[in-house]
Amino acid sequence: MEASAVLKGQPIYRRARAVGINPNYWYPVFWADQLKPEEVVSVKIWDSSLAVYRDADGTVHAMADACPHKGVELHKGEVHGNNLVCPYHGWEFDSDGQCVGIPYFPKEQKLPCAQAKSYPTREAYGIVWVFPGLAELAEQQPLPDVPQYGQPGWxxxxxxxxxxxxxxxxxxxxxxxxxxxxxxxxxxxxxxxxxxxxxxxxxxxxxxxxxxxxxxxxxxxxxxxxxxxxxxxxxxxxxxxxxxxxxxxxxxxxxxxxxxxxxxxxxxxxxxxxxxxxxxxxxxxxxxxxxxxxxxxxxxxxxxxxxxxxxxxxxxxxxxxxxxxxxxxxxxxxxxxxxxxxxxxxxxxxxxxxxxxxxxxxxxxxxxxxxxxx
Ligand code: FES
Ligand SMILES: [Fe+2]
CATH class of the missing domain: 3.90.380.10 (Naphthalene 1,2-dioxygenase Alpha Subunit; Chain A, domain 1)
Known part of the structure; x- marks a missing residue:
């Protein structure tokens, strides 16, 4: 049973210590200037590990940090163009987490259906943001408003x-x-x-x-x-x-x-x-x-x-x-x-x-x- 269920009926302060997050919000994961093009890093949101990478064009993407082939951590891999490549057998995943290449398959061979879960990302206020909840809710959930950002005088x-x-x-x-x-x-x-x-x-x-x-x-x-x-x-x-x-x-x-x-x-x-x-x-x-x-x-x-x-x-x-x-x-x-x-x-x-x-x-x-x- 999870801790919050055990604490049902307990004082609010005790329950506050035991709850998890509401994932249907944008969470900051990295300072944007510290993630260079073609770099991949590992981040964690409430115990979920994500591989976050900036592709060769500068766009940031996030996907579950586990290769759909055998579970190796994808953040140990390499960025090739817009895709992330697993370090173990070189399977290549596009920004939706879909496997789009296996280096040892002949060109005509059909790829297996293998997809890493991908997450909506944004970049704002010099910070990389990830939406770990239901992807269809990401668009309607605004980022925090920071009106002073980039304004003269501040x-x-x-x-x-x-x-x-x-x-x-x-x-x-x-x-x-x-x-x-x-x-x-x-x-x-x-x-x-x-x-x-x-x-x-x-x-x-x-x-x-x-x-x-x-x-x-x-x-x-x-x-x-x-x-x-x-x-x-x-x-x-x-x-x-x-x-x-x-x-x-x-x-x-x-x-x-x-x-x-x-x-x-x-x-x-x-x-x-x-x-x-x-x-x-x-x-x-x-x-x-x-x-x-x-x-x-x-x-x-x-x-x-x-x-x-x-x-x-x-x-x-x-x-x-x-x-x-x-x-x-x-x-x-x-x-x-x-x-x-x-x-x-x-x-x-x-x-x-x-x-x-x-x-x-x-x-x-x-x-x-x-x-x-x-
Ligand atoms: S474990 Fe990732 S390609 Fe094999
Ligand atoms: Fe303080």
């Missing part, structure tokens, strides 16, 4: 993340603005308050008030005259399975999550900043160096602290999945309901169609005081 920093934790733990970290305490030595943020919260089947939208001072406030140009401290509104919008967050009009973070397996998740994040720096620095050849400097000296420092917490949380969950916990942020509970509800509605779950939104005793509209349940 400086983009790509932030890669890799965590040994279930995606629900990673997603809660993003929604959880109350963990400024963790980042106090980095002068993160303080005095958070949850102002607004909305939840529907597809996502959670929350608004928090937070205060900044010191280095971060200076970098983002938040301070008012004579002071480095500023109080601002942070909007966090989880639209299953990804995030869009913004700090008024000063910065935006798009956080695309790739659930690799029950205890492993990657993220492909795009941070957009309005830096108070001259344009020649932001657009010239120095821009990529500046991106690395900001990434290494600011965002990765925050991320490393978060990773330590998320992986610690996962370790204790794995040791004892039945331990009780106390959640006091209604935005986290709303997020857990969406994650569980999406899985149960996806048709992948065998756990019945109980509506997770009705299960918790805490409703999204419940009064909050300083972001805490009252």
């Amino acid at each position: 400086f983009m920093v790509r932030i890669p993340g890799h965590f040994q934790a279930h995606f629900s733990i990673c997603n809660e970290n993003t929604m959880d603005v109350f963990h400024g305490f963790l980042h106090k030595d980095l002068q993160g943020w303080y005095e958070p308050k949850l102002l607004k919260l909305k939840q529907d089947d597809d996502g959670v939208a929350a608004e928090y008030q937070v205060s900044y001072e010191g280095f971060l406030s200076k970098l983002l140009g938040l301070g008012t005259k004579g002071s480095d401290s500023a109080t601002r509104t942070v909007s966090i919008h989880y639209r299953y399975p990804h995030y869009a967050t913004s700090l008024e009009s000063v910065s935006s973070l798009y956080l695309m999550r790739l659930p690799i397996g029950p205890t492993e998740t990657k993220s492909f994040s795009l941070m957009f900043l309005k830096l108070p720096l001259p344009q020649w620095l932001l657009n010239g050849p120095i821009a990529r160096v500046l991106e690395k400097v900001i990434l290494n000296n600011i965002f990765l420092k925050f991320l490393h602290q978060d990773v330590e917490m998320m992986e610690s949380e996962q370790r204790n969950y794995s040791i004892d999945p039945h331990r009780n916990y106390v959640e006091v942020n209604p935005a986290i509970i709303a997020l857990q309901r969406v994650i569980v509800g999406q899985y149960e509605r996806s048709g992948v779950s065998h756990t019945s169609s109980v509506d997770a939104s009705k299960e918790s005793s805490i409703q999204p509209s419940q009064e909050v005081s300083n972001g805490m349940l009252v």
